[in-house]
Amino acid sequence: MTKLTHLDDQGRVSMVDVSRKAVTSRRALAEGYVRMTKDTLASLHAGENPKGSVEITAELAGIMGAKRTADLIPLCHPLPLSKVKVRIISDPDLPGLRVTSETKTEGVTGVEMEALTAVSVACLTIYDMLKAVDKAMVIGGIRLLEKDGGKSGAWRADY
Amino acid sequence: MTKLTHLDDQGRVSMVDVSRKAVTSRRALAEGYVRMTKDTLASLHAGENPKGSVEITAELAGIMGAKRTADLIPLCHPLPLSKVKVRIISDPDLPGLRVTSETKTEGVTGVEMEALTAVSVACLTIYDMLKAVDKAMVIGGIRLLEKDGGKSGAWRADY
Amino acid sequence: MTKLTHLDDQGRVSMVDVSRKAVTSRRALAEGYVRMTKDTLASLHAGENPKGSVEITAELAGIMGAKRTADLIPLCHPLPLSKVKVRIISDPDLPGLRVTSETKTEGVTGVEMEALTAVSVACLTIYDMLKAVDKAMVIGGIRLLEKDGGKSGAWRADY
Amino acid sequence: MTKLTHLDDQGRVSMVDVSRKAVTSRRALAEGYVRMTKDTLASLHAGENPKGSVEITAELAGIMGAKRTADLIPLCHPLPLSKVKVRIISDPDLPGLRVTSETKTEGVTGVEMEALTAVSVACLTIYDMLKAVDKAMVIGGIRLLEKDGGKSGAWRADY
Amino acid sequence: MTKLTHLDDQGRVSMVDVSRKAVTSRRALAEGYVRMTKDTLASLHAGENPKGSVEITAELAGIMGAKRTADLIPLCHPLPLSKVKVRIISDPDLPGLRVTSETKTEGVTGVEMEALTAVSVACLTIYDMLKAVDKAMVIGGIRLLEKDGGKSGAWRADY
Amino acid sequence: MTKLTHLDDQGRVSMVDVSRKAVTSRRALAEGYVRMTKDTLASLHAGENPKGSVEITAELAGIMGAKRTADLIPLCHPLPLSKVKVRIISDPDLPGLRVTSETKTEGVTGVEMEALTAVSVACLTIYDMLKAVDKAMVIGGIRLLEKDGGKSGAWRADY
Numbered sequence: 001m002t003k004l005t006h007l008d009d010q011g012r013v014s015m016v017d018v019s020r021k022a023v024t025s026r027r028a029l030a031e032g033y034v035r036m037t038k039d040t041l042a043s044l045h046a047g048e049n050p051k052g053s054v055e056i057t058a059e060l061a062g063i064m065g066a067k068r069t070a071d072l073i074p075l076c077h078p079l080p081l082s083k084v085k086v087r088i089i090s091d092p093d094l095p096g097l098r099v100t101s102e103t104k105t106e107g108v109t110g111v112e113m114e115a116l117t118a119v120s121v122a123c124l125t126i127y128d129m130l131k132a133v134d135k136a137m138v139i140g141g142i143r144l145l146e147k148d149g150g151k152s153g154a155w156r157a158d159y
Numbered sequence: 160m161t162k163l164t165h166l167d168d169q170g171r172v173s174m175v176d177v178s179r180k181a182v183t184s185r186r187a188l189a190e191g192y193v194r195m196t197k198d199t200l201a202s203l204h205a206g207e208n209p210k211g212s213v214e215i216t217a218e219l220a221g222i223m224g225a226k227r228t229a230d231l232i233p234l235c236h237p238l239p240l241s242k243v244k245v246r247i248i249s250d251p252d253l254p255g256l257r258v259t260s261e262t263k264t265e266g267v268t269g270v271e272m273e274a275l276t277a278v279s280v281a282c283l284t285i286y287d288m289l290k291a292v293d294k295a296m297v298i299g300g301i302r303l304l305e306k307d308g309g310k311s312g313a314w315r316a317d318y
Numbered sequence: 319m320t321k322l323t324h325l326d327d328q329g330r331v332s333m334v335d336v337s338r339k340a341v342t343s344r345r346a347l348a349e350g351y352v353r354m355t356k357d358t359l360a361s362l363h364a365g366e367n368p369k370g371s372v373e374i375t376a377e378l379a380g381i382m383g384a385k386r387t388a389d390l391i392p393l394c395h396p397l398p399l400s401k402v403k404v405r406i407i408s409d410p411d412l413p414g415l416r417v418t419s420e421t422k423t424e425g426v427t428g429v430e431m432e433a434l435t436a437v438s439v440a441c442l443t444i445y446d447m448l449k450a451v452d453k454a455m456v457i458g459g460i461r462l463l464e465k466d467g468g469k470s471g472a473w474r475a476d477y
Numbered sequence: 478m479t480k481l482t483h484l485d486d487q488g489r490v491s492m493v494d495v496s497r498k499a500v501t502s503r504r505a506l507a508e509g510y511v512r513m514t515k516d517t518l519a520s521l522h523a524g525e526n527p528k529g530s531v532e533i534t535a536e537l538a539g540i541m542g543a544k545r546t547a548d549l550i551p552l553c554h555p556l557p558l559s560k561v562k563v564r565i566i567s568d569p570d571l572p573g574l575r576v577t578s579e580t581k582t583e584g585v586t587g588v589e590m591e592a593l594t595a596v597s598v599a600c601l602t603i604y605d606m607l608k609a610v611d612k613a614m615v616i617g618g619i620r621l622l623e624k625d626g627g628k629s630g631a632w633r634a635d636y
Numbered sequence: 637m638t639k640l641t642h643l644d645d646q647g648r649v650s651m652v653d654v655s656r657k658a659v660t661s662r663r664a665l666a667e668g669y670v671r672m673t674k675d676t677l678a679s680l681h682a683g684e685n686p687k688g689s690v691e692i693t694a695e696l697a698g699i700m701g702a703k704r705t706a707d708l709i710p711l712c713h714p715l716p717l718s719k720v721k722v723r724i725i726s727d728p729d730l731p732g733l734r735v736t737s738e739t740k741t742e743g744v745t746g747v748e749m750e751a752l753t754a755v756s757v758a759c760l761t762i763y764d765m766l767k768a769v770d771k772a773m774v775i776g777g778i779r780l781l782e783k784d785g786g787k788s789g790a791w792r793a794d795y
Numbered sequence: 796m797t798k799l800t801h802l803d804d805q806g807r808v809s810m811v812d813v814s815r816k817a818v819t820s821r822r823a824l825a826e827g828y829v830r831m832t833k834d835t836l837a838s839l840h841a842g843e844n845p846k847g848s849v850e851i852t853a854e855l856a857g858i859m860g861a862k863r864t865a866d867l868i869p870l871c872h873p874l875p876l877s878k879v880k881v882r883i884i885s886d887p888d889l890p891g892l893r894v895t896s897e898t899k900t901e902g903v904t905g906v907e908m909e910a911l912t913a914v915s916v917a918c919l920t921i922y923d924m925l926k927a928v929d930k931a932m933v934i935g936g937i938r939l940l941e942k943d944g945g946k947s948g949a950w951r952a953d954y
Contacts, residue, residue, distance in 0.1 A: 004207045005291045011210035012882065013851060015858055019820060019877035019899045025496060032298070048163045051170035051369045056490060060378055060551050061233050063492055067547055067555060070862055072227065072280050073287050074220050074855050078862060078875055080555055082496035082585065087489065104496045106585075108877065108901075112294070113287050120279045120298070121231050128232050128272050132164045135271070135306065135314055139191070139279070140299030147294065155294055172374060174381050176401035178343060178422045184655060210846045215649060219710050219855055222651055226706055226714060229385055233378050237385060237398055239714055241744065242653040263655045265744075267400065267424075322525045323609045329528035330723065331692060333699050337661060337718035337740045350616070366481045369488035379551050386549065388703055390598050391605050392538050392696050396703060396716055426718065426742075430612070431605050438597045438616070439549050446550050446590050450482045453589070453624065453632055457509070457597070458617030465612065473612055502814060528687045533808060537696055537869050540810055544865055544873060557873055559814035559903065564807065581814045583903075640843045641927045647846035668934070684799045687806035697869050708863065708916050709923050710856050748930070749923050756915045756934070757867050764868050764908050768800045771907070771942065771950055775827070775915070776935030783930065791930055 006075050015075045021108040026149035028103050030115035032142035034126045035096040040134040044090065044097075055088040058099070058125040062086035065121025066103055066114045073117070077109045086118050088126070096137070097126055100145075112144050165234050174234045180267040185308035187262050189274035191301035193285045194255040199293040203249065203256075214247040214256070217284040221245035221260055224280025225273045232276070236268045245277050247285070255296070256285055259304075271303050324393050333393045339426040344467035346421050348433035350460035352444045353414040358452040362408065362415075373406040373415070376443040380404035383439025384421055384432045391435070395427045404436050406444070414455070415444055418463075430462050483552050492552045498585040503626035505580050507592035509619035511603045512573040517611040521567065521574075532565040532574070535602040539563035539578055542598025543591045550594070554586045563595050565603070573614070574603055577622075589621050642711050651711045657744040662785035664739050666751035668778035670762045671732040676770040680726065680733075691724040691733070694761040698722035698737055701757025702750045709753070713745045722754050724762070732773070733762055736781075748780050801870050810870045816903040821944035823898050825910035827937035829921045830891040835929040839885065839892075850883040850892070853920040857881035857896055860916025861909045868912070872904045881913050883921070891932070892921055895940075905945050911937060 005016050044054060063084045070078040083104035091098050101118035103111040123139040130137065147155040164175050203213060222243045229237040242263035250257050260277035262270040282298040289296065306314040323334050362372060381402045388396040401422035409416050419436035421429040441457040448455065465473040482493050521531060540561045547555040560581035568575050578595035580588040600616040607614065624632040641652050680690060699720045706714040719740035727734050737754035739747040759775040766773065783791040800811050839849060858879045865873040878899035886893045896913035898906040918934040925932065942950040 003291070004202065004213070004288065006216075006288050007207060007212055009209075011208060011212045011851075013212050013216055013854060013858075014881075015876070015879040017878040017880075017899065019901060021877075043163065048166060049170060050168075051374065053166055053170045053172050053374055054163070056369070056371055056374050056488075057165075057172055057233055057378060059490060060375060061231065063490075064382070064548075064551055065231055068227075068231065071859075072220065072224055072231075073284050074216055074859055075284075076287060077877065078555075078873075080557065080584075080875065081492070082498075082554065083494040084492040085494075086491075104494065106496060107875075112290060113283065116283055116286060116298070120283060123301075124272065124275055124279060125232050125234075127275060128235060129163065129165050131271060132162070135303055136316060137302070138299075139275070139301035140297075142282075142298035143296070144294055157295060170374075171405065172377060172381075173404075174399070174402040176403075176422065178400040178424060180400075210851065212851055215647075215846065215848055215851050216855060218649060219852060222649075223707075223710055223859070230382075233382055236400065237396075237714075239398065239716065239743075240651070241655040241657075241713065243651040244653075245650075246648065263653065265655060266398075321609070322520065322531070322606065324534075324606050325525060325530055327527075329526060329530045331530050331534055331695060331699075332722075333717070333720040335719040335721075335740065337742060339718075361481065366484060367488060368486075371484055371488045371490050372481070375483075375490055375551055379549065383549055386545075389700075390538065390542055390545065390549075391602050392534055392700055393602075394605060395718065396714075398716065425716075430608060431601065434601055434604060434616070438601060441619075442590065442593055442597060443550050443552075445593060446553060447481065447483050449589060450480070453621055454634060455620070456617075457593070457619035458615075460600075460616035461614070462612055475613060528692070530692055533687070533689055533692050534696060536808060537693060540808075541700070541866075541869055555873075557875065557902075558810070559816075559872065560812040561810040562812075563809075581812065583814060639927070640838065640849070640924065642852075642924050643843060643848055645845075647844060647848045649848050649852055679799065684802060685806060686804075689802055689806045689808050690799070693801075693808055693869055697867065701867055704863075704867065708856065708860055708867075709920050710852055711920075712923060748926060749919065752919055752922060752934070756919060759937075760908065760911055760915060761868050761870075763911060764871060765799065765801050767907060768798070771939055772952060773938070774935075775911070775937035776933075778918075778934035779932070780930055793931060 018108045023108055024149045026105050026110050028111045028115035029146040030119045030144050031100045032119040032123050033096055033098045034123050034137050034139050035094050036134050036137045038095050041095045054129050058088055058122040059086040061125040062118040062122030066118040069114045069117045073113055076113050079105050079107050081105055086122050110150050112147055177267045182267055183308045185264050185269050187271045187274040188305040189278045189303050190259045191278040191282050192255055192257045193282050193296050193298050194253050195293050195296045197254045200254045213288050217247055217281040218245040220284040221277040221281030225277040228273045228276045232272055235272050238264050238266050240264055245281050269309050271306055336426045341426055342467045344423050344428050346430045346433040347464040348437045348462050349418045350437040350441050351414055351416045352441050352455050352457050353412050354452050354455045356413045359413045372447050376406055376440040377404040379443040380436040380440030384436040387432045387435045391431055394431050397423050397425050399423055404440050428468050430465055495585045500585055501626045503582050503587050505589045505592040506623040507596045507621050508577045509596040509600050510573050510575045511600050511614050511616050512571050513611050513614045515572050518572045520610055531606050535565055535599040536563040538602040539595040539599030543595040546591045546594045550590055553590050556582050556584050558582055563599050587627050654744045659744055660785045662741050662746050664747045664751040665782040666755045666780050667736045668755040668759050669732055669734045670759050670773050670775050671730050672770050672773045674731045677731045679769055690765050694724055694758040695722040697761040698754040698758030702754040705750045705753045709749055712749050715741050715743050717741055722758050746786050748783055813903045818903055819944045821900050821905050823907045823910040824941040825914045825939050826895045827914040827918050828891055828893045829918050829932050829934050830889050831929050831932045833890045836890045849924050853883055853917040854881040856920040857913040857917030861913040864909045864912045868908055871908050874900050874902050876900055881917050907939050907942055
């Protein structure tokens with residue numbers, strides 16, 4: 001049976017020892033969305049958001065959020081991120097905005113948490129910028145899509 | 160029509176001017192969840208998590224995350240939080256863990272973003288502590304439930 | 319003679335005591351620039367920067383930098399910022415980009431340092447985004463333009 | 478033609494992928510100044526600043542600021558700094574204080590932004606400590622002097 | 637019997653609700669020390685530390701540390717500090733350095749944790765700067781000396 | 796005679812140059828305590844702290860504090876921590892709580908400061924959670940126990 005890695009037998013919590021793990025190229029891909037009304041989404045395509053500033057702001061917030069992952073998640077190891085990319089696209093069928101992030105490192109632990117944090121912070125930023133229009137938006141579907149590198153190797157979500 | 164408050168006509172972004180807004184008691188309530196397999200949830204009730212350390216860790220991470228909101232969300236005003244409470248309960252029907260947060264301030268802007276950030280960081284922490292067992296967990300349903308105080312007054316989500 | 323407010327007679331350093339100062343509306347306006355070659359500036363108007371993303375990114379960095387002022391400047395008091403606005407315009411005569419910032423608070427100390435920090439971080443961000451094209455850019459002219467509120471009242475730079 | 482490295486064809490912003498860049502010894506040297514009146518500069522040499530505490534405080538702020546570079550500059554990669562040195566000297570001909578910084582890393586990206594951030598934060602700290610005496614000080618001349626290491630190799634400013 | 641204020645009956649942790657507490661002038665005084673050998677202390681009075689830079693550096697670190705209290709201590713409320721003063725004196729009888737700090741706020745919670753954090757970070761900084769000479773130094777005696785303001789009023793340590 | 800590594804002949808302060816130091820496995824062990832009355836310690840074993848939440852909270856705060864070491868200690872190099880473990884046990888003879896921490900890195904500088912910072916922040920968190928019961932608690936005995944790795948090799952405290 002797989003163990004909860006951060007807990008000992010008495011339920012005491014630790015940051016996992018990764019000092020003997022090998023440095024490998026690691027990569028993660030994550031996604032999430034902000035679901036909103038059609039009207040709210042439409043306001044993003046109207047004159048109010050001429051340069052896509054909402055999307056650019058949220059993408060930047062996601063990138064900066066990824067760099068703060070070890071500050072936010074108590075047991076995460078600090079990581080030298082070698083790439084963070086966040087992209088937001090409009091999906092009229094949701095309706096809402098879809099967020100994806102890709103993170104990379106050359107390191108001893110994976111970058112899944114960094115990718116998921118990037119998506120979460122981007123979604124929160126979208127909510128913040130649209131909340132005067134619509135407070136009922138829902139953030140969801142935040143999950144890992146792909147993971148490469150490390151001892152456990154590649155992992156893919158069931159699409 | 161409601162305007163996007165952070166953008167001007169050219170799509171340039173600013174932190175909204177709240178210097179003339181009155182200081183009032185403000186409160187927000189938010190929720191979210193981490194959906195996982197029955198087996199993963201079961202591992203939390205087994206001997207591996209005897210003190211509920213996963214939940215306590217995630218609740219603390221949510222509280223500390225709420226205090227970092229203005230660092231993470233580019234256009235959020237810094238706020239003197241007067242209360243942050245995060246609670247996590249197990250829901251076998253989800254299956255998974257449900258997170259709620261309550262935030263309060265005596266200030267000029269609302270604490271919705273702080274409540275939503277607390278939930279998001281708590282969910283990410285749960286994912287981090289269980290990801291060795293289950294990488295397919297999904298974070299979702301992050302939304303505002305209640306908001307009180309301020310010029311726009313009370314708001315309730317449709318339950 | 320005016321005294322250096324942070325030092326005592328032995329040259330020991332302290333954060334100034336502002337506990338008896340009145341809460342008033344305070345505002346500051348600051349400016350600065352990044353001087354570059356005509357070619358570098360031209361690259362910003364070409365197809366490479368179609369949405370003005372360089373300017374939007376630097377404006378956001380300036381806003382977020384203003385919120386970090388008390389973290390960066392050792393003797394600055396933490397302040398509840400009620401407004402931060404950063405604007406960047408192209409000046410072909412410089413040649414380069416000009417940055418202005420406006421900050422506001424309802425508080426006991428001024429927001430001059432927040433305005434100057436916003437300008438500085440925005441200039442550094444511009445440098446970062448253009449440094450692959452031009453490493454010889456110079457950041458300069460960072461100064462306070464206007465200050466309002468507080469015991470010492472209004473102050474204006476000689477234009 | 479040199480490309481803006483952080484932007485794609487649609488003007489969307491990313492942190493550059495450095496996962497395939499080699500780890501090399503990198504170094505940067507930067508400078509800047511705070512220009513002030515002769516009287517303000519004189520106050521630094523009088524009994525008010527007996528231990529040079531203004532300079533020591535600003536040098537420390539610059540060192541600590543260099544460590545915060547990736548927090549402040551949205552698209553900067555986090556770097557393991559192996560050296561930061563900031564020095565401030567008095568220049569009666571300016572008149573004012575001149576700041577230089579040297580930064581080093583063993584890493585995959587350069588330390589130019591860290592050197593420039595160190596200078597900027599040191600200049601802001603000088604302004605903060607002298608602003609009760611002189612609000613008209615100007616921060617300027619912030620530029621890269623030297624850069625070594627990395628694929629593009631050595632670079633020197635025209636002195 | 638006095639209750640543990642951050643815990644509920646099930647041992648779940650929260651930030652205490654202070655939304656109904658009155659804003660009053662609050663002040664705290666704390667102390668601590670770094671005990672070292674006579675030789676280590678002597679090295680501070682010799683030519684190696686001509687300007688008292690070790691003490692100035694540690695005093696600044698204490699001030700900046702006080703401003704980070706709510707980031708470090710999970711259940712601390714963020715506070716608008718109105719004064720932080722840290723002083724370090726040499727005590728040949730210890731032998732070592734003694735640290736005191738004074739903090740003030742106009743707020744709804746006390747500044748005891750800020751004063752104790754200032755002392756702790758100053759002591760750690762002293763250790764860091766002297767550890768090449770002496771690794772056996774001991775940090776101790778960190779305690780609250782005085783507390784004023786708030787509902788519970790003044791408190792004094794038994795000297 | 797051993798030199799103060801962070802100071803030059805004029806007493807100016809720098810972060811030490813570690814660019815030529817070898818990457819080795821490094822480890823540090825530190826300890827400290829919070830001394831309190833028997834009654835205060837007893838309250839931790841009574842119904843008020845059923846899950847040991849005070850200890851779990853302080854252990855997490857210590858782990859997160861270790862990750863902030865380079866932010867807090869001015870001349871510390873940022874380090875990729877590969878392990879942080881903090882443990883708190885009750886000692887009726889003190890009376891009080893004893894804190895130990897273990898830190899590891901694969902890097903060019905030691906992790907002593909990270910271990911000592913973890914202990915300090917854990918002690919401060921214990922104080923914070925018990926201060927409503929007992930303000931006279933004393934934090935002390937913070938010292939390095941063991942150090943391994945690096946050029947200077949192993950070091951052990953005299954027990």
